[in-house]
Amino acid sequence: MTARPLRHALVAAALCLGGCWLARRSRGAAAVPAPASEGRGDVRDPDAVRDMLLHVLGHDLREPNASLLAWLALRQTRSQADAALLAQVEGHARRSLRHIDDLNRLLRETRHAYRMRRLAMDTLLDEALDRVWTEAGEAGIRLERPAGRLPRLGGDAAMLAATLEWLLTSAIGAAAPGTAVRTACRGHAGGVALSIVFRPADDAGAAHLARPGPALLCAQRVVARHGGLLVPLQPMHGPAAQAGWYLWLRRRPRP
Incomplete structure (x- = not known):
């Protein structure tokens, strides 16, 4: 369809x-009249x-x-x-x-009223990692956070946090047991570049993450509202097979 x-x-x-x-x-x-002041x-x-x-x-x-x-x-x-x-x-x-x-x-x-504020990428990423930590441990997946202080950026804290959590959860579900989900973050070209890379359990799982769907579309819409870009990485095959996402967010998103 x-x-x-x-x-x-x-x-x-x-x-x-x-x-x-x-x-x-x-x-x-029908038997209970609504208050006249109730308009919601x-x-x-x-x-x-x-x-x-x-x-x-x-x-x-x-x-x-x-x-x-x-x-x-x-x-x-x-x-x-x-x-x-x-x-x-x-x-x-x-x-x-x-x-x-x-x-x-x-x-x-589509109904969310975005509230753009100055945010610490450290806080956003740490909170997202905390929410998926138990799930990763049960799946035998290690979570690797980038070292050092991360850049600051502007954006809607709730929507960005939910997007990061979805990306991490999807990576945990598709990663091979006993491997790591690696997150890297750095300032880049007036924005913040973040990548989430992992070794997939199989080729089908890696390909599934790149297929268009409502979850990926929602994440891409959130990133686009921040003047950024979210793209699935092309899965690599062979002994060093990798999959994941590349996320770029503007430091000062346009209204």
Whole structure:
């Protein structure tokens, strides 16, 4: 499915689910008059409608997969005869949940009001490393931080931190066990250049990270709003196989 039909299908599904949600809410609240001063829930307000649709995408679309995972947890405690099939179903459900979360994060990015401030790259990177440290340890992956003091830059702290965390989490998931995810950072050409490099577990995992998708598109949109660039590194094959990303951010992002 191309990008335009997919976008139209998502909007149609969101409108359908949102209309059902509004209908249920209006029937349940018919006997209770809303306060005259309450204006945030006015369905005539386009911003309120968009926020409601994002809520539908973030909750209602996740519910079938979450219920399926709960059923699998109960099923696995009763029998291991069909463990391989259950593992496949569980993997599919988890991939579906990640895809829904990625779509929701992308849609929320389009509504985010960016707040550009002076930031310390040291703080952003250290906080992102802290959030993924446990996950890396469980996967047998070492995290290597660049030595020395890192450059300062301007940007939205929340969006940049979330983007760094996604890049690190994706690298941990695709890296070969027992290897390292190496992060390098330096000032470069009026901006800050950051690279995240790792040895992939297999060629398919490295190629998957470079494929366009909602998560990568969201990260690239965040970086573009900072006047920067995010590109996947071309996977290298052979004994010294490497994959990762190159990220460049402007020191003083334009409004």
